[in-house]
Amino acid sequence: MASPKSKQIIDSNYIIAKYMDYVLDHDGFPKSVYKFCKDIKIKESDFYNFFGSLEAIDKGIWSAFYNNAIDVMSKNKEYDDFSSREKMLTFFYTFFELLTLNRSYVLFTLNRHKMPMENMKQLRGLRKHIKDFATELIETDNDEKMFKVTKNPVAIYSEGAWFQFLFLLKFWKDDESAGFEKTDVAIEKSVNTIFDVFDNTPLNNVLDFGKFLWKEKVM
Template sequence: MAKKTKITDSDIIDFYMDYVVKHHCKPESIEDFAKNYKFDDVVFYEYFTSFSDLEKTIYNLLFENSLALQKQNPEYISYSKKEKLLSLYFTFFENLGLNEDFVKHNLKGLENQLKALSTFSLLKTSFTTFIDELNLETISLNVDLIENIQQKAIKESAWIQFLFILKFWLDDTSESHEKTDILIEKSINTGIELIDTKSFYNIIDLAKFLYKEKVQ
């Protein structure tokens, strides 16, 4: 059978996700992968340098598509910072759910090493850019160096929080990942409260939820 022509990067992404879901593992090689989907392996290298590069692109696209979907909503511009965070998180994890078979097979065995995964390097860049755009306020100390450090701390803390929720989602067996939705809301509430008011009420609420889940 003749090889397919006019293969796009989207086609390759679809082929790869399909392969991982069907075989529960990565292809042995780019050559075998291309042969399996009847296209020239040279085309793969027109878009990606490796399977790792492809995976980075997939997770970043899931995030970028989630953000783009939110910004299409005419009401998005009037959302508060908290509402923008919540909306993006819910949409992103909904998109993960739509691709759950791929994500869980692709990340299998790496659940406890999420912080070290280079797989999320592009996603992290997009995520921290989004946090930057929100312009979350820090405590005004009138010292540029300290305020710059605070901004960096906010981005890194938000990223760690994001990875924490992702890890929770991977382990969440509740119907429609309802417990992840609860964690998202409580985590965002806590983060915003820490920045804006230093209130400990939401910290206690979050701690109670996590303790309950741990005990169960």
């Protein structure tokens, strides 16, 4: 006797997965919550249990990428012992691996509007996540420093981490190297450069990073 079919659990992850599939299958975004719910065969009330609008899903997908990256990192037993530099490197490597797994959707949604600033609106939630993550790292480093003058400015550092992400996102979008290996190099050099600047170490890595960017621009 066949076992009865288990009922599909409808949660935020299910709705997000269906939304991303819808966008790619239809080569466009849903026109309304009603039409989207009808297409994926769920009640509107199920949708509104998790998202207040279609725009909320756009932002929620980026937050889901972030949360998934944090979950993957936290499963590494050695992660807690990493330095702040290593944690930042691990985060960017993990995050962009997740973006690569969903590259078709990410590229499509980042080119949704003709005006770049309109496309950036969906990243507002992610911006807060990344700034909070960077804030935690720099505050941990500051706690280990005895003198106030040697402590790094948290606001500047966290904002810098966000601009660093935007740079890497643009680099990744344009990267045509096998396995996106050039993006990995950009992550390593950019993170090391940022930490070298804040640690007041020699600027060899800054110059090295500049040469790397120039080379990529010329080629």
